[in-house]
Amino acid sequence: MMAALSGARTVDEARDADGRTGMAIVRKVDRDPLERRLVIDRSSGDVLGATTLAARPLPETAGLEIGGMASAQVVKALGWTGDGPRLPEGCTQQAGKTCTGP
Numbered sequence: 001m002m003a004a005l006s007g008a009r010t011v012d013e014a015r016d017a018d019g020r021t022g023m024a025i026v027r028k029v030d031r032d033p034l035e036r037r038l039v040i041d042r043s044s045g046d047v048l049g050a051t052t053l054a055a056r057p058l059p060e061t062a063g064l065e066i067g068g069m070a071s072a073q074v075v076k077a078l079g080w081t082g083d084g085p086r087l088p089e090g091c092t093q094q095a096g097k098t099c100t101g102p
Contacts, residue, residue, distance in 0.1 A: 016049035
């Protein structure tokens with residue numbers, strides 16, 4: 001379904017940030033200076049990770065070459081859990097703010 005999106009294409013031998021090989025769905029929208037890749041394991045269909053690459057030079061990414069990795073997320077484990085989200089010990093929730101500790 002994602003491969004059918006406008007501006008999307010597939011890459012057969014893509015790597016995630018950990019070097020694992022899979023198929024990637026690549027999307028770059030017109031005028032967007034970044035290219036986003038979702039790397040999927042061919043045998044299981046599991047997501048291995050996502051990377052964002054520089055598609056053209058950007059002032060914000062000075063020194064990052066075209067094709068250089070701007071950001072990455074790696075999926076180490078997949079599964080369901082019955083645990084709900086919890087704030088780290090000592091943190092309090094504040095609307096519109098990041099967690100603040102003691």
